Amino acid sequence: MSLIAELKRRNVFRVAAAYGILSWLLLQVGDLLFDLMGLPEWALRIVLGILILGFPVAVIFAWVYELTPEGLRRESDIPAERSITAHTGRRLDYITIGMIVLGIAFLAVDRFVLEQKPSAMPEQAEQPAAAPADTAAPEAQASRADRSIAVLPFVNMSTDPENEFFADGLSEEILNRLAQVPQLRVIGRTSSFAFKGDGRDLPASFASS
Numbered sequence: 001m002s003l004i005a006e007l008k009r010r011n012v013f014r015v016a017a018a019y020g021i022l023s024w025l026l027l028q029v030g031d032l033l034f035d036l037m038g039l040p041e042w043a044l045r046i047v048l049g050i051l052i053l054g055f056p057v058a059v060i061f062a063w064v065y066e067l068t069p070e071g072l073r074r075e076s077d078i079p080a081e082r083s084i085t086a087h088t089g090r091r092l093d094y095i096t097i098g099m100i101v102l103g104i105a106f107l108a109v110d111r112f113v114l115e116q117k118p119s120a121m122p123e124q125a126e127q128p129a130a131a132p133a134d135t136a137a138p139e140a141q142a143s144r145a146d147r148s149i150a151v152l153p154f155v156n157m158s159t160d161p162e163n164e165f166f167a168d169g170l171s172e173e174i175l176n177r178l179a180q181v182p183q184l185r186v187i188g189r190t191s192s193f194a195f196k197g198d199g200r201d202l203p204a205s206f207a208s209s
Contacts, residue, residue, distance in 0.1 A: 007063075012063050014092040020055075030044055066078055066088070067084075147185065151178065
């Protein structure tokens with residue numbers, strides 16, 4: 001019996017094909033799961049290396065051993081009339097076909113379901129975000145224009161004229177603190193201190209300025 005015929009009889013080719021399809025399916029599933037778990041890219045390369053190293057082991061295992069109803073036995077210990085390699089080969093064919101169907105289904109789900117969801121999400125997220133940005137700016141500007149304030153200089157009511165600088169400093173400190181509030185429009189120091197010691201109608205003066 002030739003070597004090729006013996007490899008076929010011992011299902012070595014079937015085992016190699018099933019191992020290759022199973023390895024491809026594991027890599028596809030691993031690529032998806034590793035990405036979802038945030039694992040680095042070298043983790044998938046390690047899995048690929050393990051599968052490559054396991055290929056010759058699976059081929060040698062298929063050559064040396066045979067699966068029998070009593071379990072795994074060395075092929076050389078089984079008489080030719082009791083060998084069931086043909087039955088085992090049909091089972092391997094069914095398993096290989098099942099893995100091919102599973103791989104096609106996985107590719108279909110990955111192509112038509114998983115890849116379409118991320119592309120639709122940004123479009124849905126951009127529309128709600130644009131509306132508040134357009135309407136918030138005019139409202140903030142109008143609110144700031146309505147909330148204007150002027151800090152008038154304090155009057156030194158003490159008998160000591162040297163306390164004048166203390167009253168001015170207190171007015172400037174309040175003005176500087178209010179100017180840090182973005183919602184307020186604060187009248188400048190020059191305009192406010194122009195009314196120091198002036199008895200004019202201040203609301204009318206600010207409205208006309």
